[in-house]
Amino acid sequence: MRMQSSWACAPGRIQPNPAPRRTVETVQTWFVEVAALFVGIALGVGGWIASGVLARRDARRTLRVEFLISAYRRLDAASNRSMSPEGEREIELATSDIQLFGSTSTIELANEFVREFASNGRSPVGSIATCSGL
Secondary structure (H helix, E strand, O other): OOOOOOEEEEOOEEEEOOOOOOOHHHHHHHHHHHHHHHHHHHHHHHHHHHHHHHHHHHHHHHHHHHHHHHHHHHHHHHHOOOOOHHHHHHHHHHHHHHHHHOOHHHHHHHHHHHHHHHHHOOOOOHHHHHOOOO
């Protein structure tokens, strides 16, 4: 008995048998694999973009907090001393930073501070410092 091989033997030439025909199952399997690949790529790119957006937002928030802390410290240092041109400049810069980086409620408190400081020569900073403004 002769063994059948996957090679069809013709006199003088060896040729492979034709490839098996694709069935519906093999086409569906191929489609599922390609779809899973695209979904994986889309999730990877989406995660990469989201992490970049969150990192930029966090950097902006950190910068904003640093500016506000610096402004509060300058206000505190300048408001409890006798007024000098340097102290006036520090108060002006601090209130400018609060108006630039603070929330609406913090800006209103800074404006109240400036009004009271202009009329009395002194004003407590505590109300501004306790308002988070973030």
